Amino acid sequence: MAPAHDLGQPLMTPLTPLAVADPGGLIQSVDWVAVAPPLIAALAALAVLVADLFLPEARKRLLGWLSAAGLLAALAALLPLALGDTRSTFCFRSPGGGCSYTADHFALAFQLLALGGALLTVLLSLHTVDEEKLPGGEYWFLLLSSACGAALLPASRDLATLVIALEVATLPAFALVGLRRDGRGAESALKFFLSSVTATAVMLLGVSFVYAAAGTVQLQGIADGLAHAPGQLKPLAEAGAVLTLVGFAFKTAAVPFHFWVPDTYVGAPLPVAGYLSVVGKAAGLSGLALVTTVAFRPYGHTWGLVLAVLAALTMTFGNAAALRQRTDTPHGAVRLLAWSSVGQAGYLLVPLAAAGYAGSAGPLGATVAYALVYGLVNLGAFGVVALVGGRGGLDGFRGLAGRNRWAAFALAFFLLCLAGLPPGVVGLFGKVVVFRAAVDAGLGWLAVVMAVNVVIALAYYLKWTALLFAPATGGGEAPAAAGRRVPASLGAALGLAGVGAVVLSVAPQLVLQVVSGSLF
The missing domain is CATH 1.20.58 (Methane Monooxygenase Hydroxylase; Chain G, domain 1)
Incomplete structure (x- = not known):
């Protein structure tokens, strides 16, 4: 089998023509x-x-x-x-x-x-x-x-x-x-x-x-x-x-x-x-x-700096806005996930900035790895919110473990993956490879900004996780779907996302293989 494409090399590689070209130059x-x-x-x-x-x-x-x-x-x-x-x-x-x-x-x-x-x-x-x-x-x-x-x-x-x-x-x-x-x-x-x-x-x-x-x-x-x-x-x-x-x-x-x-x-x-x-x-x-x-490879240092600044601003603004969400804010669960996705976009931009400074596409492996991890667990979190009817505030999730413990455990696991805390080990590995890309490219200041933002994000992820297992007070808006049977399609989606996240947490080397370019 021929060697896989190396992310460290330019994405465009010369190839043997697929057919004889016509006089206009287009290979048909x-x-x-x-x-x-x-x-x-x-x-x-x-x-x-x-x-x-x-x-x-x-x-x-x-x-x-x-x-x-x-x-x-x-x-x-x-x-x-x-x-x-x-x-x-x-x-x-x-x-x-x-x-x-x-x-x-x-x-x-x-x-x-x-x-x-x-x-x-x-x-x-x-x-x-x-x-x-x-x-x-x-x-x-x-x-x-x-x-x-x-x-x-x-x-x-x-x-x-x-x-x-x-x-x-x-x-x-x-x-x-x-x-x-x-x-x-x-x-x-x-x-x-x-x-x-x-x-x-x-x-x-x-x-x-x-x-x-x-x-x-x-x-x-x-x-x-x-x-x-x-x-x-x-x-x-x-x-x-x-x-x-x-x-x-x-x-x-x-x-x-x-x-x-x-x-x-x-x-x-x-x-x-x-x-x-x-x-x-x-x-x-x-x-x-x-x-x-x-x-724009000839302008690598220019757009590398621009993307580094954008990454720092994006993760800081997104996490700060998510941290300010109150538990009684209307549509609070969706708004928190929305601001969280903005903060996560900042992490995804870090390896792109590192690629500009490194002068090669090598750091893109970290973006690919983190994007795959983030996509899996974020869709899982949205799926649980859809399951429990969480269009209200975060108060509606208080005591969810007592009403639907499997939904509570699933959401807690997805949130811990997004935060990068055990047992969501895959989220931690994703952040580590992004952090390493910044350090290897000499972007120490961006790595520090990222570390600070990871700590800020822990506050709102853990706050939501704690609400799931807090004693129910009788106040707030209880999720409408807390006690009903899980639809088969929704259960299948949550099962696929959950199993995928668990497998990657048990075998995080799969994430590292994406970074090294040896998965395909």
């Missing part, structure tokens, strides 16, 4: 195995949309299981790619060209996160769609479409494909947020839409500047073009790089582009909020990693 052959994961998700979305037209109302629930089957097939399509060589398709021979789609170690890891997170979201949503009377056909179609874009984005290797994939992942999310049949859902969707459109417009302006300076949209070609750009074009290229990063920073919920997060999460259906916190963030993070470590 399409590697269907390479593009199978996002393609299967797209075909599943179309199948759901067509099936919705013919299924009677009583059998609409089958659409959810059809969506789950489509995502399982997309995940299965990752296996031959993981066991083989790096594959590329849609390749050009033109100057500054390359391939528009590359399935390497980096892409496969983020596709696993995107498709796996979408699958867990489907399982969480089967109960929510029925309970909140959401339009099933539209819901599943939008979710699969967004998952398709999120899976396409990490394999994209030119700015045009990156932008299209990012919008395919984002545009259906607006509608998903607004599917709740109340004013709050519509208001949250509008806030999300307006802020996202503004960020996209800024990013497209930056892309145009970068294209004008480099003469190509291929990421590797941009790196070569910027390295040899005439002096008079360098200010334009630098401005374009900054503006391009704005759009991806918005999707990642980095400060100061985070303001849409709390209201959007509160207004969205709970599974959609969990989806945005994991899959939406992963899409923005993978795009940010690609444009920085590949396209």
Whole structure:
């Protein structure tokens, strides 16, 4: 078996052409195995949309299981790619060209996160769609479409494909947020839409500047073009790089582009909020990693410092806001998870900043590892909140162990994983690899900021955990679902997330293998 792709090497590697090029320079052959994961998700979305037209109302629930089957097939399509060589398709021979789609170690890891997170979201949503009377056909179609874009984005290797994939992942999310049949859902969707459109417009302006300076949209070609750009074009290229990063920073919920997060999460259906916190963030993070470590590699020290500052601000602001959440705050559980996700975004940005200082893509392994850990346990936490009907304040979780001990134990375990405390050992290892990436890159001050923020986060994670086992006082709003039977799909989602977190806590070397690049 050929050696796996090394994260320490540039993500774009020269490959043997897949077919004879035509005179225009485009290699006509399409590697269907390479593009199978996002393609299967797209075909599943179309199948759901067509099936919705013919299924009677009583059998609409089958659409959810059809969506789950489509995502399982997309995940299965990752296996031959993981066991083989790096594959590329849609390749050009033109100057500054390359391939528009590359399935390497980096892409496969983020596709696993995107498709796996979408699958867990489907399982969480089967109960929510029925309970909140959401339009099933539209819901599943939008979710699969967004998952398709999120899976396409990490394999994209030119700015045009990156932008299209990012919008395919984002545009259906607006509608998903607004599917709740109340004013709050519509208001949250509008806030999300307006802020996202503004960020996209800024990013497209930056892309145009970068294209004008480099003469190509291929990421590797941009790196070569910027390295040899005439002096008079360098200010334009630098401005374009900054503006391009704005759009991806918005999707990642980095400060100061985070303001849409709390209201959007509160207004969205709970599974959609969990989806945005994991899959939406992963899409923005993978795009940010690609444009920085590949396209803007000649400006590594500049964007490395910018991302280091963004990481410090993001983790500090997110954790401080989460710490200020009172137990009687309306929608307090969702708001705390929303601010927690902002703080976690800061940790995810640390290895990207380290990559800028190190001058290589090596530290990206820490981001991949932490993103996989965070996605698993954060979706699990949202799942428990959905199970117990936790749209009220944190007071509603007081004494949950006495009413539903399994839900309390599961939520406590997920919160301890997010905090990085035993028995959530996997969360601790995730933070250690991120911390090590900062130290190895010489970012000692950022490592100190991260250590301080980890301690701050312990306060609100442990406060919520303690409430679960505190004596019930009879006050507050008790979760509506505390004593009822757990729906099978919701139990399956929580079981998958819980078992995955336990396995990684018992065998944390799997996380380390992601960092070393030896998992695939």
